[in-house]
Amino acid sequence: MPKLHWEDFQPGAVAIYGPRLVTREEIVAFAAEFDPQPMHLDEAAASATLLGGLGASGWHTCCLMMRIIADGFLLESSSMGAPGIEEVRWVKPLRPGTRIRVRATVLDARASKSRPEMGLAKMNFEVLDDADALVMTLITTFMLGRREVAP
Amino acid sequence: MKYFEDIRVGDVTMTGRHTFTADEIKAFAQRFDPQLFHLDEAAAEASHFGALCASGWHTAVAWMRLMVDHRRGLVEAARTRGEPTATIGPALGLRDLKWLKPVYVGDTIDYKTVVTELRMSNSRPGFGLMTTLSSGVNQNGEPVISFISTTFVERRPEQP
Numbered sequence: 001m002p003k004l005h006w007e008d009f010q011p012g013a014v015a016i017y018g019p020r021l022v023t024r025e026e027i028v029a030f031a032a033e034f035d036p037q038p039m040h041l042d043e044a045a046a047s048a049t050l051l052g053g054l055g056a057s058g059w060h061t062c063c064l065m066m067r068i069i070a071d072g073f074l075l076e077s078s079s080m081g082a083p084g085i086e087e088v089r090w091v092k093p094l095r096p097g098t099r100i101r102v103r104a105t106v107l108d109a110r111a112s113k114s115r116p117e118m119g120l121a122k123m124n125f126e127v128l129d130d131a132d133a134l135v136m137t138l139i140t141t142f143m144l145g146r147r148e149v150a151p
Numbered sequence: 152m153k154y155f156e157d158i159r160v161g162d163v164t165m166t167g168r169h170t171f172t173a174d175e176i177k178a179f180a181q182r183f184d185p186q187l188f189h190l191d192e193a194a195a196e197a198s199h200f201g202a203l204c205a206s207g208w209h210t211a212v213a214w215m216r217l218m219v220d221h222r223r224g225l226v227e228a229a230r231t232r233g234e235p236t237a238t239i240g241p242a243l244g245l246r247d248l249k250w251l252k253p254v255y256v257g258d259t260i261d262y263k264t265v266v267t268e269l270r271m272s273n274s275r276p277g278f279g280l281m282t283t284l285s286s287g288v289n290q291n292g293e294p295v296i297s298f299i300s301t302t303f304v305e306r307r308p309e310q311p
Contacts, residue, residue: 034215035216037219039241049238050275050278051241059208062211063183063184064183074186081200085246085248086246086247087247088248089243090242
């Protein structure tokens with residue numbers, strides 16, 4: 001049984017998940033598989049790009065954030081997935097050796113009119129580096145099962 | 152890759168197709184999105200999805216891989232002709248990413264990308280900003296994903 005239900009996502013609540021060390025090897029491995037642009041694969045080539053040195057694919061940062069929040073709370077929740085992502089901003093490059101954390105803020109929570117068994121929680125996720133600088137922000141709305149009401 | 156000046160709003164790229172197998176859906180989910188409906192057939196059947204389906208991030212990064220491969224082909228062709236090519240990226244971000252339908256085992260997604268906006272970059276004078284709408288449809292013609300993203304594209308160097 002999930003521990004967390006829609007009712008547990010109160011607007012204004014903030015939690016921090018992680019840290020997670022991001023290695024050069026995994027940055028290159030992800031890029032080789034999903035985003036093989038030189039700026040994610042090779043130091044010398046990356047230095048000549050706007051990234052100014054090797055940095056993770058932005059999609060990799062999204063996927064790392066997904067894993068951190070899955071382990072952090074989502075797997076023990078009644079999550080029914082998310083219909084999409086409102087916005088992602090890649091604020092600064094994610095460099096090898098960075099220890100990232102995710103700050104999660106509940107922006108809004110509302111019941112579903114059409115589906116009484118679920119509710120929606122709009123969340124702002126901020127990926128932070130070792131110095132608490134913003135690497136990425138992501139806003140999304142989760143569908144979550146509601147706690148069963150006692151008869 | 153074309154220089155910023157040579158790109159037009161409305162330009163379409165047929166990015167390519169990808170077929171999602173059960174093994175790769177589970178392998179991706181194991182690494183990045185270990186929710187049971189992306190990992191386990193029986194659990195997925197009992198969920199609101201009804202069957203094993205790919206993580207939405209998996210559906211998105213499959214587009215990225217196809218796009219990078221497509222651009223690489225363009226760069227190689229231009230090099231063969233002895234023409235210079237523009238550098239592209241990184242992206243600033245994306246918005247309105249919609250997972251419209253689940254991607255189930257064996258689905259083949261056909262992706263395309265359309266240029267929707269072009270503007271100069273204030274912060275990087277040698278670059279422009281290209282906004283595109285990317286989308287994917289399954290083998291039944293049903294849209295499964297769409298998103299809008301914005302990326303830097305190099306401007307044509309001034310002639311000496």
